[in-house]
Amino acid sequence: MDNIKYFFNPQTVAVVGASSKPGKIGHECFKSMVRGNFRGNVYPINPSVQEVLGKKAYPSIEDVPEDIDLVIYALPAKDSIEIFNQFKKKSVKAVIIISGGFREFSENGVLLEEEILRIAKRDGFRIIGPNCVGVFDPYSGVDSLFQPYERLPRPKKGNIAVISQSGTFAVTFMDWASEENVGVSKVISIGNRSDVDEAELIHFLDNDPNTKVISLYVESFTNGRRLAESIRECGKPVIVFLASRTSYGARVAKSHTGRMASNYLIAKDVIENCGAFIAEDLQQFYDVSKSVSLLKNFVGKNVMMITNGAGPCVVAADLISEYGLKMVEPSEKLVSLLRQVLPPYAIISNPIDLTGSATSKDFINAVRVCADSQEVDIIVLSIVFQDVPLEDDFVKQLSLIDFKKPIFVFAAGGQYTRERFILLHESNIPAFQNIKNLVSSINAVIAFSRKGKI
Amino acid sequence: MDNIKYFFNPQTVAVVGASSKPGKIGHECFKSMVRGNFRGNVYPINPSVQEVLGKKAYPSIEDVPEDIDLVIYALPAKDSIEIFNQFKKKSVKAVIIISGGFREFSENGVLLEEEILRIAKRDGFRIIGPNCVGVFDPYSGVDSLFQPYERLPRPKKGNIAVISQSGTFAVTFMDWASEENVGVSKVISIGNRSDVDEAELIHFLDNDPNTKVISLYVESFTNGRRLAESIRECGKPVIVFLASRTSYGARVAKSHTGRMASNYLIAKDVIENCGAFIAEDLQQFYDVSKSVSLLKNFVGKNVMMITNGAGPCVVAADLISEYGLKMVEPSEKLVSLLRQVLPPYAIISNPIDLTGSATSKDFINAVRVCADSQEVDIIVLSIVFQDVPLEDDFVKQLSLIDFKKPIFVFAAGGQYTRERFILLHESNIPAFQNIKNLVSSINAVIAFSRKGKI
Secondary structure (H helix, E strand, O other): OOOHHHHHHHOOEEEEOOOOOOOOEEEEEHHHHOOOOOOOEEEEEEEOOEOOOEEOOOHHHHHHHHHHEEEEEOOOOHHHHHHHHHHHOOOEEEEEEOOOOOOOOOOHHHHHHHHHHHHHHHHHHHHEOOOOEEEEEOOOOEOOOOOOOOOOOOOOOEEEEEEEEEEEEEEHHHHHHHHOOOOOOEEOOOOOOOOOOHHEEEEEEEOOOOOEEEEEEEEEOOOOOHHHHHHHHHHOEEEEEEEOOHHHHHHHHHHHHOOOOOOHHHHHHHHHHHHHOOOOOOHHHHHHHHHHHHHOOOOOOOEEEEOOOOOHHHHHHHHHHHHEEEEEOHHHHHHHHHHHHHOOEEOOOOOOOOOOOOOOOHHHHHHHHHOOOOOOOOOEEEEEOOOOOOOOHHHHHHOOOOOOEEEEEEOOHHHHHHHHHHHHOOOOEEOOOOOHHHHHHHHHHHHHOOOOOO | OHHHHHHHHEEEEEEEOOOOOOHHHHHHHHHHHHHHOOOOOOEOOOOOOOOEEEEEEOOOOOEEEEEEOOEEOOOOOHHHHHHOOOOOHHOEEEEEEOOOOOOOHHHHHHHHHHHHHHHHHHHHEEEEOOOOOEEEEEOOHHHEOOOOOOOOOOOOOEEEEEOOHHHHHHHHHHHHHHOOOOOOEEEEOOOOOOOHHHHHHHHHHHOOOOOOOEEEEOOOOHHHHHHHHHHOOOOOOOOOOEOOHHHHHHHHHHHHHHHOOOOOHHHHHHHOOOOEEOOHHHHHHHHHHHHEEEEEEOOOOOEEEEEOOOOHHHHHHHHHHHOOOEOOOOHHHHHHHHHHOOOOOOOOOOEEEEOOOOOOHHHHHHHHHHHOOOOOOOEEEEOOOOOOOOOOOOOHHHHHHOOOOEEEEEEEOOOOHHHHHHHHHHHOOOOOOHHHHHHHHHHHHHHHHOOOOO
């Protein structure tokens, strides 16, 4: 267990298979390590070249002049046993195996995977992978991903820890988070999960001061009971996206990471009973994680909507009632307070419809009155950013005020709208292009608040 | 009915309330008309200024030196009756009322709306609105929207006609379509729907040579039977997103556009029985519309997936089986043909997992073999564009080939990934960030193909 920390906080890293050819996976992993803000030494290991990206290359890790905490392995599976046998001499504590060709690929791959696991146990190092993209930690600068920055911008420091059996989902989560200015504490792609598994990572992250919420994508189980226990014991919110609902999904999961899936409904039930939130799809998994990351605890269920284009509020009202939340029926007093600050054409009900003529001032006045009212627990803004006369700096104005009530924003559109999410998230206001995810995020935050996990 | 065409193909347009102040709704509507490629004359009507955007302003439409086909009305509701009484003298055929303050606002607004309707019937012109963003037609250049181009880029010419009771949803649809390079034939926001309604528009669009698919957002009904009949009689695919599932949604719908909602389940059932596809949310509404727009008819249900990051294929496999489609079990012959063209590390099953090492050539070889196989009807590519060594120009290479089988792409990520959708859509390959929408789009195209509507 102790060695787990070396995946995220090593002093020295070696990239075995660091190629000098751009586009090669070993090259890109090394480049990611170099481009991050990692403070320790990073050594390229490659017997065929003198240097990689200006750094002196070593023929093997035995040639490196100091001990190595973390090895990133990006050579073919067949070479692994010989190379892994060298790790003990360098006191290697942790190994990320990017390469595939193990359990998921062939009978021989299964044998290889078992053998390297035996070596790891014997020599006291831990393994993440094989068949994964590995680890991203914006705090320490560890970045084993072979996706170049130009295609996959990295998210900032934050408090979401992502554990994913699929490297693709880990990458997508990072891509969305980066674009929307949502931070992560760690992203961990575990691939075939031959050694370090979700349960162990959840225990570790429960004690990680940078992590507030744990987001887990899982498509198969090796030890479901252990995983369930780890979620139950975890003091932090855990959000789970489970795949392999059908036998078809299960079969694909098997060829994907060499692991058999379990019965979906049983797994879902067990994990939900352990206190996790189960997301229905990847976007909801991301959106709920983001919300729990940004918000403080609250338990009240009275929702007031404020809008400059009420169409989405019709859909939201359906979902709010279906999810067991309450639409505020504004009292005469609240209506009168709103009347005093809003233009005559505003329709004061729920939603408060400021109409397409709404200005930033109208929105802010309405939010202020609602935030000060005992009748309202949660404010949902459904904003058409594309409308004039809403000013370009509306979000900036909004972000300068601490309303002391949870605020959620729905806004759907392209680049102009999406850019507005950046400052909203900076101000701890989660923003959504999907209304259902907004409403289920409210529910998730309430549920975790009630459990005292947030 | 005949006058409907003047909303989309007028010779002359007057914008009543065209202000010279940027940010005013009347200014922005006029600017949109000027910025489009509309070939006829557009007159700003405003008694207080000499010109708007360099065009001579007229105090009233009676002062305009020629007849007016289409009026865009952007003044307060209270001024409407006096102004509408002038329309007959200029042989006005069609009026778009952007302004709110009618049925949705007050008792007096109801009376105003009834009165202008009476005038319209008497004087022989038609009304879209009030309380809407009106019409966008990229073929004629009619563009009454007050959302400026900087916030809402306009989609290109295409074949989707959008009819929306919510201006916000119309705007969102346009924003997404523009960003993803999906074209529209018309976007029609009908707001309070005091005169021209969905049923009449569906009949009109059924005969519109630019329209292939009709996408309808509706949150309430005035004459549900008439709407259902129009969908049943329509020879083109109709995709419907219905809101107001609950009494809360219905109440919001009432204050939104002054119309009572009907029972959701009955409405859904009736409309589905008339042959429409019912979308579950706005994103699915958009994604299915896009797919039907881009694709030719097909009915086979055998799906083969090809990927360089199989995680999403686990989720896709679940959905494919749940939606009644079939996962191809590749025959020995197909496996052997694939082996000949793919690298040794590819896992040949369904999905064909080319792994993170996949190149464009690997993908194209796999697609070619599957497209030539009788075993495969539909090809789903789950692509991690962020991965190297996949080349930057992969989509360009893919788009140069006509594989003669329907291809769907799943790819999730940020800007780099989204940019790749542009060329995919240019090549009639629909691309999705949501797997469920991909699978339901396959089903929708099959269903419309079976009905001979596509």
